[in-house]
Amino acid sequence: MRDEELSATLLAWYGRHGRDLPWRVGPAARLAGARPDPYAVWLSEVMLQQTTVAAVRDYFRRFTALWPDVHALAAAEDGAVMGEWAGLGYYARARNLLKCARVVSAELGGRFPDTVEGLRALPGIGPYTAAAVAAIAFDRPATVVDGNVERVMSRLFLVETPLPQAKGPLTELAGRLTPPVHPGDHAQAVMDLGATICTPRNPACGICPWRDPCAARAAGVQADLPRKAPKKAKPVRHGIIWVARRDDGAWFLERRPETGLLGGMLGWPGSDWVEGAPPADPMPPLSAGWQDTGEEVRHTFTHFHLRLRLWIAQVGPQAGCAGDGGADELQSGRGFVPAGAFRPSDLPTLMRKAFDLARPRLTDD
DNA sequence: AAAACGGGGCA
DNA sequence: TGCCCAGTTTT
DSSP states (O other): OOHHHHHHHHHHHHHHHOOOTSOOOOHHHHHHHOOOHHHHHHHHHHHHTTTOHHHHHHHHHHHHHHHSHHHHHHTSSSSHHHHTTSSSSHHHHHHHHHHHHHHHHSTTTOOOOSSSHHHHTTTTTOHHHHHHHHHHHHOOOOOOOOOHHHHHHHHHHTOSOTTTTTTOOOHHHHHHOOOSHHHHHHHHHHHHHHHSSOSSOOOGGGGGGTTTHHHHHHOOGHHHHHHHBOOOOOOEEEEEEEEEEEESOOEEEOOOOOTTTTTOEEEOBBBBEEEOOOOOOOOOOOOOOEEEEEEEEEOOSSSSSEEEEEEEEEEEEETTOOOOTTTTTSEOOOOEEEEGGOGGSSSHHHHHHHHHHHHGGGGOO
């Protein structure tokens, strides 16, 4: 089948089965010539980096409700944005999101660049997001390559070279299929196909618009593609985490450094995380009647497993009287945050797990 | 070129 | 458990 036929077949399928998503323009509006808001496209695409649609949906709605345009987001407090991002992961995305919004707002008059090169120069926008925004928001014939596209192309054209080696050839194949008209719809169509039909396991070839031309299907190896280079095993790291609550209910929290793991996020003080045995003589963050709960907070990151021994303390009213403030006021360093100013939803998942384990053991009387 | 960087859903 | 996901940045 020719490339033009493949694109046409896919676009017809997309017209019938494309998903209705909060950041998409509905079919009726699209027929009337409406284009999606570049701000909404950019925001959704950043959220969708290494993240599933199901996880993104509600975050996208909350962000656009709080910050309807790029100027509003640019004017937001860092802590407010990090708090709303909590639980979505890859927190460097949120920091770069803010940086990018502030550049677009202050230096570009609130208008996103309409070319791949212009977009690519902004913080947090790499090859994928630049192509996605250019194609979807500005109708540029950019080739969008994500995990879905790689999988679909590897199957359609029976590419047996393992990733990441195959990245180049797969991008080249995807580029040949990119049509000059409606490239944004085409890009979303390939990704929708990968997300709903051409899935990693048990692809639904029976209802696939590319069932007939699919070379991997003909060879019966579709479920084995794309091949991937073997990955390293995850080591286990150990450490201690300290959760303290004052008698007036305030929590002892810290704002993590901008760079590194969970950068810029709210959390509980802790020891270093080391491979092998837990730290022998940990130094608590403040002097108090610390108590070993015997419980462990378990969490897995991209490249290691983590086990943190949970210590808790109930401390007197005199502790840390100076400088008390809300979580947003906790710009950096550590301090007591009044219960009324602390939202557990501002915590990344690891810290939330520790909180859920500690809370029933600490009173606010 | 390789490593760092989350979290949840699924088999 | 291990694998996967609408990747980008840093080293």
